[in-house]
Amino acid sequence: MTNEQWAFGGDLPINRIGYGTMRLTGWPRGDRPGRDTALTVLRRAVELGVNHLDTSYYYARDGVSANELIRAALHPYPQDLVIVTKVGALVEGDDIDLPAAERRGLTPDGLRRGVEANLRSLGVDRLDVVNLRIDDRGHDGAEYETALETLMSLRAEGLIRHLGISNVGRAHFDRARGLADIVCVQNLYNIADRDDDPLIDACAEAGIAYVPFFPVGGGFRPLTAERLAEVADRHGTTAQQVALAWLLARSPNIAIIPGTGSPAHLEENLAAGRLQLTEKDLAELG
């Protein structure tokens, strides 16, 4: 684990290597660790210094819910633990009983229900950070703006500390910044998929964290960077560890949340923080 930190909103410090919980519910292939292993992974992550968990109330299927696992493993939570959750368009949530329009939509009622569901399932009075996740196909201006305003008023009620946005393009980023205090952007980005390079730089300039999802390809996208295997061999590490070290080297505002149901992979992912890529490695990785 690296001892490098970031602070969401300047006042909520996290170590730059966190943990994403979606994998615990079996996305995308349906396979998942057993309950005991899932609880072990969560507890071990925190023991090893992880203090940033990514989740959502809608990471739930076949009776397995990420928020319930977090609560069972870690409640009462360590004081420095930051749990980042999300509401909005569902990416998973087979167990969440919502009409189709609300699964993809951003209605004020739906967002409030999502915030309340997160509070209830995590067992907290206030959510540390809530990402507004929009649909992959985007949402039009009025719906998106109303959603941000809804979350700002839930924040004013004291239910949310900080806000983020997820699955957004540059126009969404600019619009959000005009309407709300945004502390993080969570989008798809990794060594093999770098469309967001300009957005990462814009976030860095604005003091906003960029949290890439699928940091090791999501388990279904091959990580195909130039010379990845060669660099990994040279350091005696795995390609996944090089991919994570590359993200940490890419920009200081990047905080990573690799997901795994395997205690061994968890240890490897945290060890990636100690992997120092050289100038030569970075040049070869492009």
Ligand SMILES: NC(=O)c1ccc[n+]([C@@H]2O[C@H](COP(=O)([O-])OP(=O)(O)OC[C@H]3O[C@@H](n4cnc5c(N)ncnc54)[C@H](OP(=O)(O)O)[C@@H]3O)[C@@H](O)[C@H]2O)c1
């Ligand atoms: N905002 C959004 O729309 C959105 C979308 C997707 C994900 N997310 C968040 O981002 C987090 C990260 O994404 P993700 O978990 O889908 O993708 P990921 O971290 O890129 O990849 C997870 C997959 O890679 C495997 N893996 C992890 N570490 C490994 C290692 N050291 N060696 C070999 N294989 C390894 C895992 O399998 P094993 O279990 O076998 O290790 C799993 O199949 C999620 O958990 C979720 O919290 C957000």
